[in-house]
Amino acid sequence: MKVSVIGSGHVGLVTGVCFAEKGHEILCVDHDTEKLAKLKKGESPFYEPGMNELLQKHLASKRLQFSNRTEDAVEYGQAIFICVGTPSTARGKADMTFVEKVAQTIAENLKEYRLVIEKSTVPIKTGERIKRTIARYAKGDAQFDVASNPEFLREGSAIEDTLKPDRVVVGVDSAKAESLLREVYAGFNCPIVVTSVGSAELIKHASNSFLALKITFANWLARLCEASGADVEQVVHGMGLDHRIGKHFLNAGIGYGGSCFPKDVDALAHIAEELRVDASMIRGISDMNKGQLQAFYDKIEKELWVLTDKTIAIWGLAFKPNTDDLREAPALRLIEMLKKAGAKIRAHDPVAMPNTRKLHPDLYFAKDAIDAAHGADALVVCTEWPQYRETDLAKVKAVLRVPIIFDGRNCLDRKRAAELNMRLFGIGKSAVGPA
Ligand SMILES: NC(=O)c1ccc[n+]([C@@H]2O[C@H](COP(=O)([O-])OP(=O)(O)OC[C@H]3O[C@@H](n4cnc5c(N)ncnc54)[C@H](O)[C@@H]3O)[C@@H](O)[C@H]2O)c1
Known part of the structure; x- marks a missing residue:
C-alpha cells in the first residue's frame, strides 16, 4: 500500500522505515532540508538503535523515498500520516501550528479520496479541527476522512516498539477509514483497538x-x-x-x-x-517532577557545601539511555543549576555529547566515563547507561579528587562503593560510605 508520512522526525521516520519493513511503499516528507539531505544519504539525523540499517535497507529496496513537499505526500499515499511536532506553549497548551499548516496544504492539494491520520500527540477534538480545516480550505469536492492513530514508541527502542507494539489504537468515524487502517497494520501481530477519534486522542x-x-x-x-x-x-x-x-x-x-x-x-x-x-x-x-530535580540539586549542594570552583563530573546527558535526545533532559537542567552556582562540569554521554556541545560549548566533554571523573570533587549520575553500571568503581575512585558519588538513577553498585570507602548517595536510600 502507498503511504505518506508528513514530518520525518523521531516518530515520522520510525513510522516510515517500519511500514517499509512491513512491505508498504512510503513517501516521507519533511520541510527541514538539512535533515532530508542526511536521510537521502541513509544517515539518521538522530541516534536510534537499528535506524541506519533499516533506512539504508529501504532506500535500497526503493520502498522508502523522501521529499520536502507536502503536496507530494497528498498525491502519493491514500493514507497520509501527520507526524509533525506539537510542542508546548505557555501553561502547557499544545501548539497546533504545524498540524494546522499541514491540514491546510492537504486541503489545497486534495484531488481524490484521502485518509488523513493524526499520529502526532494532539488534544482531544483535534480530529474535528483538522476535518473542519480541510473542508474550509479544500479547492474541490474530493472526499476524505480523518482518523487518529496515536504513537506509543519509546525513543531508544523505537523500532522494536513500532514493529512489535503492545497494541495499535485506531480512532475512526467511518468504515472506510477503519478498513484502510486495518490494511496498513495487516502485517502487525497485535491487538487493534478501534475507538472513536476523540477516545483515541485521549488514550x-x-x-x-x-x-x-x-x-x-x-x-x-x-x-x-x-x-x-x-x-x-x-x-x-x-x-x-x-x-x-x-x-x-x-x-x-x-x-x-x-x-x-x-x-x-x-x-x-x-x-x-x-x-x-x-x-x-x-x-x-508536573510540579512534583520539577521539585524532584531541585531536591537532588539541594542534596549535592548540602554535601559539597560551596559549589563555586568545584569540578563536577556528570555521567549521562540524554533524558534516558539509548538516545541522543536532550529535550527536557534532567541532566541539562542540573548542569545549568550547577554552572549558575559556579561549578565546572566534566561531562560524558555515549551518544549525546555532540548535541550537548551545541547548547553548552563551555563544558569539558570527556573521552570516556573515567576521563570525566578525573580530578572531580564529585561524580553525578544522571542517565543509567549500562556502561556506567559496569564501570569499575575502583578505577573511578583512583581518579576522583574526592570519592563522592550522587547516583541519580540508583544504578551503581552500592555494596562495592561502600567496600571501597566511597561516599555514595542514591535516591530514596540512605547514603553509604564515610561521611
Ligand atoms: N519522540 C517520541 O518519543 C514520541 C513518541 C510518541 C509520540 N510523539 C509525538 O509525535 C509528534 C512528533 O514528535 P517527534 O519526536 O517525532 O518530533 P520531531 O521534532 O523529532 O519531528 C517532527 C518533524 O516534523 C517536521 N515538520 C514540522 N512541520 C512540518 C511541516 N509543515 N511539513 C513537513 N515537516 C514538518 C520537523 O522538521 C521535524 O523533522 C509529537 O506530537 C510528539 O508528541 C513523540
Whole structure:
C-alpha cells in the first residue's frame, strides 16, 4: 500500500522505515532540508538503535523515498500520516501550528479520496479541527476522512516498539477509514483497538500521564523513604509484584524528561481545565517532577557545601539511555543549576555529547566515563547507561579528587562503593560510605 508520512522526525521516520519493513511503499516528507539531505544519504539525523540499517535497507529496496513537499505526500499515499511536532506553549497548551499548516496544504492539494491520520500527540477534538480545516480550505469536492492513530514508541527502542507494539489504537468515524487502517497494520501481530477519534486522542495523553504519575509516585515515595529511613527500591519491589500495580515505571530517580511526558502531562491538564474538569492531580505530577530535580540539586549542594570552583563530573546527558535526545533532559537542567552556582562540569554521554556541545560549548566533554571523573570533587549520575553500571568503581575512585558519588538513577553498585570507602548517595536510600 502507498503511504505518506508528513514530518520525518523521531516518530515520522520510525513510522516510515517500519511500514517499509512491513512491505508498504512510503513517501516521507519533511520541510527541514538539512535533515532530508542526511536521510537521502541513509544517515539518521538522530541516534536510534537499528535506524541506519533499516533506512539504508529501504532506500535500497526503493520502498522508502523522501521529499520536502507536502503536496507530494497528498498525491502519493491514500493514507497520509501527520507526524509533525506539537510542542508546548505557555501553561502547557499544545501548539497546533504545524498540524494546522499541514491540514491546510492537504486541503489545497486534495484531488481524490484521502485518509488523513493524526499520529502526532494532539488534544482531544483535534480530529474535528483538522476535518473542519480541510473542508474550509479544500479547492474541490474530493472526499476524505480523518482518523487518529496515536504513537506509543519509546525513543531508544523505537523500532522494536513500532514493529512489535503492545497494541495499535485506531480512532475512526467511518468504515472506510477503519478498513484502510486495518490494511496498513495487516502485517502487525497485535491487538487493534478501534475507538472513536476523540477516545483515541485521549488514550495517548492518558497513557503518558499515567506513566508519568507512576514515576512521580515512586519519586515521592523516595522522599518519604529518605525522611524515614526506609529504602525505596525495597518498597517498590514489594509493591510491583502485585499484578494490579506492576513493576514498570516505578523506579525513583531525578525526574522524568524527554519530548513527551513533560509536554503531554501539561497538555492533559490544560485540556481538562478547558473542559472545566478539576486538573489538580495532573498539574501536581508536573510540579512534583520539577521539585524532584531541585531536591537532588539541594542534596549535592548540602554535601559539597560551596559549589563555586568545584569540578563536577556528570555521567549521562540524554533524558534516558539509548538516545541522543536532550529535550527536557534532567541532566541539562542540573548542569545549568550547577554552572549558575559556579561549578565546572566534566561531562560524558555515549551518544549525546555532540548535541550537548551545541547548547553548552563551555563544558569539558570527556573521552570516556573515567576521563570525566578525573580530578572531580564529585561524580553525578544522571542517565543509567549500562556502561556506567559496569564501570569499575575502583578505577573511578583512583581518579576522583574526592570519592563522592550522587547516583541519580540508583544504578551503581552500592555494596562495592561502600567496600571501597566511597561516599555514595542514591535516591530514596540512605547514603553509604564515610561521611
Ligand atoms: N519522540 C517520541 O518519543 C514520541 C513518541 C510518541 C509520540 N510523539 C509525538 O509525535 C509528534 C512528533 O514528535 P517527534 O519526536 O517525532 O518530533 P520531531 O521534532 O523529532 O519531528 C517532527 C518533524 O516534523 C517536521 N515538520 C514540522 N512541520 C512540518 C511541516 N509543515 N511539513 C513537513 N515537516 C514538518 C520537523 O522538521 C521535524 O523533522 C509529537 O506530537 C510528539 O508528541 C513523540
